[in-house]
Amino acid sequence: MSRQVIPCIDFDQLADDASTGFADAVMLQEHADSKMNWSRAMSDFWLGSLVTDTPQAGFELAIKLSRMGVKYTQPSAEVRDRLRPQYGEDATALIASSQVVATNFQTIAAANNYWRS
Numbered sequence: 001m002s003r004q005v006i007p008c009i010d011f012d013q014l015a016d017d018a019s020t021g022f023a024d025a026v027m028l029q030e031h032a033d034s035k036m037n038w039s040r041a042m043s044d045f046w047l048g049s050l051v052t053d054t055p056q057a058g059f060e061l062a063i064k065l066s067r068m069g070v071k072y073t074q075p076s077a078e079v080r081d082r083l084r085p086q087y088g089e090d091a092t093a094l095i096a097s098s099q100v101v102a103t104n105f106q107t108i109a110a111a112n113n114y115w116r117s
Contacts (some may be wrong), residue, residue, distance in 0.1 A: 066097065
């Protein structure tokens, strides 16, 4: 697997540059950090197929798909960890999470011809 090279930006120089304000430099740094985390998250090849041997394995894959969707949407583990207590006790958020898993399970079930021979 090849590694992606991410260009380095001298954010200290940007902050000192008269044409670029400090806020712009911070925003660029945050954008670069986000891209780097997303790139790192996307570098793992983990989904070889939606085909599974059993409905149980399909449901577990649906959970994995749902969790990876969150990871790709918010690549910062620190942010996800910080937010977890807020949604972990929110019934609406938990129901929404269950709906995402159910939708992914429908997709996997269809890919497996509903496990019918």
